[in-house]
Amino acid sequence: MLKIRTTISFIILIALSATSLYAEVAGKIAGKVIDKKTGETLIGATVTLVGSNKVTSTNAEGRFLLSGIEPGAYTIEVKYIGYQTKLISGIEIKQGVTDVDIIMDEAGSKALNEVVIKSSFKQESINTLYAKQKNSVQVTDGISADVIKRSPDRNTGDVLKRISGTSVQDGKFVVIRGLAERYNNNLMNNAYLPSSEPDRKAFAFDIVPASLVDNIVIYKTATPDLPGDFAGGTINTITKDIPDNQFLEATVSLGYNSKTTFKNNFISAQPNGKYDFLGFDDGSRKLPDAYSSIKSNYTSGTTSAQKIAIAQQFPNTFGYQTNQNSLPNVGFQLATGNSVITKSANRFGYNFSLNYTNGHRVSMGERFGYTGSDNASQELLNYQYDRNTFSNYKSLGGLLNFAYTFGRNKIALKNLYNNDFSEDFEQTNNARNYESGGTTPLLYKGFSIETTQNGIYTSILEGQHTLGKRNIILDWSGSYGLSYRNQPDQRIVTIFTPVNLPEYISLSSENSAKPNDLGRVYSKLNENIYNAKVNLTYPFKWMDEPQRLKIGGLVIHRDRTFSIDALGYTDGVGFGNRAISFTNGTDISNVFSPQSIQQNGIDLSRLDLSSTDYTGKADQDAGYVMLDNKFTEKLRFVWGARIERYDQTLSAAGKQTREYNNTDVLPSGNLTYALTPKTNLRASYFRSVNRPEFRELAGFRYFDYQTNYIIDGDPDLVRSTIDNVDLRFEYYPSGGEIISFSTFYKKFKNPIEQINQGNEILTYRNATNAKDLGFEAELRKKLNFISEGSFLRNLTFYLNASYINAKVLLADGRNVSTPLQGQSPYLINSGLYYTPENSDFSFNVLYNRIGERLKFRAVTGGADVYEKPRDVIDFQFSKQVMKKHGELKLTLADLLAQPYVFYNNYNSTGGTAYKSGEDKLIQSRYAGFSASLSFKYNFNFSK
Template identity: 40%
Template sequence: MKKVLSAIIVLFVLALSAGNLFAQTTGRISGKVIDQKTSETLIGATVNIQGTTKAAATDVEGHYVISGLEPGRYTILVRYIGYQSKTISDIEVKAGGNTPLDITVGQAESKALNEVVIKATYRQESVGALYAIQKNSVSISDGISSELIRKSPDRNTSDVLKRVSGTTIQDNKFVVVRGLSDRYNTASLDGAPLPSTEPNRKAFSFDIVPSNLIDNIVISKTASPDIAGDFAGGNVQIMTKDIPDQNFVTIGVGAGYNTLSTFKDFKSGYRSTSDYFAFDDGSRKLVANFPSTEQIVNKQVTGTRNIQSINSLNNDFSVYTNKALPTQNYQLTIGNVKEIGANKNRFGTTVALTYRNSQNITPDLIQRFNDYDYHNSLYKFSTNVGALANFAYSFGKNKITFKNLYNRILDDQFTYRTGTNLSTSSDNRFYAYDLLTKALFKSTVEGEHALGEKNSKIKWNLGYSNIVNDQPDQRKVNYKSLNGGDYVAQVTGLQKENARFFSHLNENIYSGKVDYSLPVNLFKQSTLKVGLNSQYRDRTFGARFLGLVLNTNNPNYPNASDILTRPIETLFGQNAINAGLYNLDELSNPTDRYTANSLTNATYAMLDSKIGEKVRIVYGLRVEKFDLNLESADKTKAKVNLDNLDFLPSVNFTYALTPKANFRASYARTIARPEFRELANFAYYDYELLATVQGEPALKRTSIDNADLRYEFYPSAGQIFSVSAFYKRFQNAIEPYIDDQNSSTTISYFNSKSAYVYGFELEARKALDFVNDSKFFKNTTAYANFSFNKSQVTNPDVVSAKDERLEKKRPLVGQSPYVINAGISHTELDNKLSLNLLFNRLGKRIFYAGGQTYSSVYESPRNVLDFQVGYKVIKNRGEIKFSGSDILHNNYNFTYELDGKPYVPSGQGNIFRNYNIGSNYALSFNYTF
């Protein structure tokens, strides 16, 4: 991956040197020409500057560019066969600038000899085009644009997604749509599917993708045949930028302050310089000639080889203390576009580098579970580096794009835990050094071509993604004190609180698809669309549980047990290791290693039909064939095989009640397939959850019936009022299974007996000019979205008394009964000054499902308030931003509840977890050349 990053940097430098970025004396007009009834782009429309010979034709995406315009005001004329001609006046062009203008045109009412020309001004046309795009989407969806992202303090995609109606974020990175947890949602980046980034769950970590690289995000909440059918909540589609409208170079720098962390004492384990660049220097990994599992388990590693092997590990357990530095952000983005040849074909590049480093402290995380009463101090060092290199060439009625994204996150967390284990009457001091690196590389080649006189269109996509999840040397050591005595290190045996965990996950995804659309003579206006796509996933995973075990019976060292009272810094000291007092040991389980692959082939056919002036129906069938194979290194365990063929019909109905209002209805059958990790019999002890996570090979896929209704009203461009209702019925819903009867809790998975979820959503975005028509209220926009969700899962039938659970029925894990997003924005001084205030609250939701002994754990609501103030300087090319996130800094509170009432499982109260992460304030500066 270092070679990949180096290649992207080289491309970045080439893009920087391409073109004359700073000597532009003329300007340009660019945008799209679209059908005002359907928002379909029109290919081959002509756009003329009246009174000149300058003109352009729209490409395969309906995009046009007219460049080389002297500063001034212009009028353009748009013509397209079968449509009314249109003029747009009062278009201002500035030197070195681009004037964006999307244009809507309507179909001709008759074949009259006299041409009718519709007239509009620049402002009227901008408003009308935006309104048409909003109103004419195929399915029920919500989204957010790059413009709104820039007005929020959000740094990555996970922060952005929580602004979308009906969407919440769990663990600050996993998306929940309509109350359905991450496993029921899918994601794609630039048209290619994204894999699960997590080794222990089906989820994509959205904090990987920096927000400044996003062009837009759309969440489809209803299915259509051309969308992959493996989702129930939402299909998250992230698009990054390709051909820019004009040449630019943007630099950004920023610093952040956390009220509980910055300039406070920050504790950590071993740190290398490369950690600041999100790469481990290799000192934590096992060396190439490290003994195999079989050699260690069979006691073949003794004497000198034992000592050498132990010394090859990083045995620096010192706790280092420094001051937590402010959060740092650096961004560099370059856009370049060239017109080539007499036809003015366009070649564009967008290249970006991002860097972020943060050091955050959670000073007192209270944790009570299974007779534990613990207080934790968490110190998290995090670095995120990313690179984007997108290239696109548009020629005639064709466009080819080549998009690349690389992102890498290094999280190094040191945990110091104190507290009591009531089951052993011991007081504890626990140390955990936990480094995790995640990397995503994605490359996509896409082509779009218009064919024939009818402008039928073929679109194809080839994608490759690679996910790496590396956990080199997670180290845990616990000290116990009984009856007020000395604290004694628990290193006389290898167990979950004295172990070194090494794991590596690598997954490749190869995908390809082709879509063909053809206008057909059916009803008033119809488009037939058919397609094929295929996706192959290949994963390898391996883990090792190692540790050093003190031999207290060594006759040469009768006082060896004294080592147990050493402090953590010298517990594994060189003198003790070289004296042979420690033996290398390993907990061996062949299920800790598995390989898996899956192949999904799909085909679909759909019709998008306009029936009269007001009715639009999009309907069709998608067929998916899914094959999965998973095999662990334990040959006594049966291989896991899934072989499913699914027929997924869907229909989306839209009725135009008025020119500004729609009524929508939809039905779709979708599925949710088990993830590799959910099927693998691998058992992993999560010291943060105090539980072991284990897969279930017998899982079945989930089948979901989805029904939706929606009323939407668009009073003007950029403004909306909508009401939506939905219902989902699950067959074989996949849910966590909690076995908490033993001293060690296990989390596995099962197919529930039955489950359903229903709810409604409200969304409103409106300028406040209805209060009065003053400039202040015209420049102020308020928005809010509210969703109500109700779900119920019926637990499996009781087979024996030991399966009896406290809860027979409960909500889905991660489901919030309500979600509130609200905000207000205001601009002043001719848009130089911008003010934004954002609010978020979500209702009480299950974090950890209950079992036989403990009820479910619920996450309590929090009020989250964010703000941002921006001011443009240096001829509007620069902008200073001051932002604050989570400024109310409410505690995160998790409690046991049963039937809506507090549940006290062990006399410690009903608190499961409680902590605070403080507020974040940031100052940044961006400048565009």
């Protein structure tokens, strides 16, 4: 970790020292040249500024750049062999960069003379948008940088909620077509991302700032050149690449939360580490050497006296401060970049961004547990309590990308690092334990102090080369990814509060340690992923239409190490169940001091069942063949097959090493028929897989203090296979508008689900099979059809909605008409955007809702746990100031602030919606609404 921080610091210094604070007075024209039929970029096209000697050609990405242009109105001419020459007029050049992408038509085979097509700058922008939307190979949905900029979203998790058929669980895990995050594949800059979670296949998108993202594409159907382990979607996040102009901008933001800001209700743990303000643990929370040096022999080879002596080496860090005032959340961002053109017309550029946030949040709620016959009318309340979480969070991250284009080649190095750090104080109040239905409850309270540091680092070196007169494309990449999650020294305390008697803590026996009641838990996860791939695209003509043959392969290696130590404070001098009363001024802040531990005979015992370290390795090899056949101008078929070999090894301490091997052939086909120039009809089929993750296979338990569940693995899980069919109708009324209808069918064999097996123990099981039938609709339309007034002309309405019907055959023989675990029956996203051209202000209103999500499935006779729907409304207003050098942005997020509610569903009438008086709430949490005000300034210094 120290090496990563040093490297990032060094990179930041280099980037800052390389930045000069000026911009040219002259303007630039930049863009791409695109084939109208295929949507592919054209490499080597000639672009000329009419009436001047400025000429350039498109590079390996089909991009061009004309610089040193004085302000005024211009026309450019674009030529490419086999295509009609195009003149684009009305291009207004001002200081900075004017972007224009150009669509090229193939020349007619019978044309005797050169044909010149004339177009305006505005019309060409619309034409380009059409081509990008219509000519995608797969069924895709996405979001671009300009839409991200206009949304209130601060991180990529929020951005993804805006994409059709997509929702986000817990603020960071993506749900596509209602399917849980395990059915998604996560890429960044076309390279695999390591999982950010220790317990599941998932990536926490909230750790990637939205400001670093150029665009996001979600592939909902497969082609052979995509990874085969998804059924919901493959999410490809592309970070910002090379700028067309030199820039430097700084942003500062202030945030407000209705539950915390300017309120004196905040509780924080003490003491803090000296690097906490940056978001890094300073090592003061690590396991003492006295324990870690003998941990493998701690339980059986250590006497009680030795355990008491070791317990004295743990720091007494159970103190906390109450009634603290919360200042507004703050955020800073610095972004800069530049590109230069050499004398030989080669181009080098970089893009750098640094982000820092520091803030507070509070989550308040209730938790209920039941026991009995699993019948709504007969189940008895087992426990209940209030639990409030007070979090102080920091985030530090950056992006640094370099690229060099020369001739018809491009080499790029892309780096992204982000570190999240959170100090959480979880307070339990008004707790009552009815001990399996007893009439006199046991009263208690408690708290947990938890520090979590998690983050990612990805680095990818990639190249693209266009070879020979046939324009054969060779692209390759090598990447490294690191994901880590460190939770050092979680301190957990339960204090019993009998009526009219002193409060006390209870020490259990050494043989029955209870870290989740009174103890300390340490865990650490590191996962590395190495990825190398190569692709070769061979274009050719057949039936006088363009065709492509693409072949390629990749190798991936993953390795993970996970360690956990669950230690409970126990009775080192007796037989347990001994109480230590809080009398004569004794309180929790000094009970675990070295003197008190010695005086009271307190030791630390290891709960071996919850302290199993493990290592995992996975190797994947894949190869594919893909044909992109265009049979007529209207009919296109992209088809082929991919083969993936996957070997997985899991080694858990004290357990037998398990190996899992499988090889899968994954065919796919995507058929597109252009009914009209504005309409597509698509059909697709693909086979995919879903493999169990390391933690799901690891057969040990640990207690999740936040949810009050025990998590267990299942070494006997097998991978699932999925057959997927899609049909989609698309209509593009005008540039930036779409009306589409889709239906999809998915058949799962051995789907993996998380199961509540009773006694609040969660584990994983394969169901026998499952079937999903779903529908999607999307509408994005400007409202100028109502009236041509200036307001409605610039107002865009969008709506996307999904409905999913599922049937699942469980391993116990039950055939249920409920969603898969983690799935929602419907999703709704909607909004209004007001974005006038050449204006200095804009606003948008956004709405999001998901249906009842199956959180956990129960075993036979149990009650499934569902999450209630929430309505989320966001608003944003932005205004340019200071001659458009500055921008003020006001964001209001989650205005309704509805609670997150989970309930036991007893399904007496076959429905999943919550029914008051029948279903039982098990958890309700409130987080409040938030607001932020940011100011961004673009530095623009003349020479």
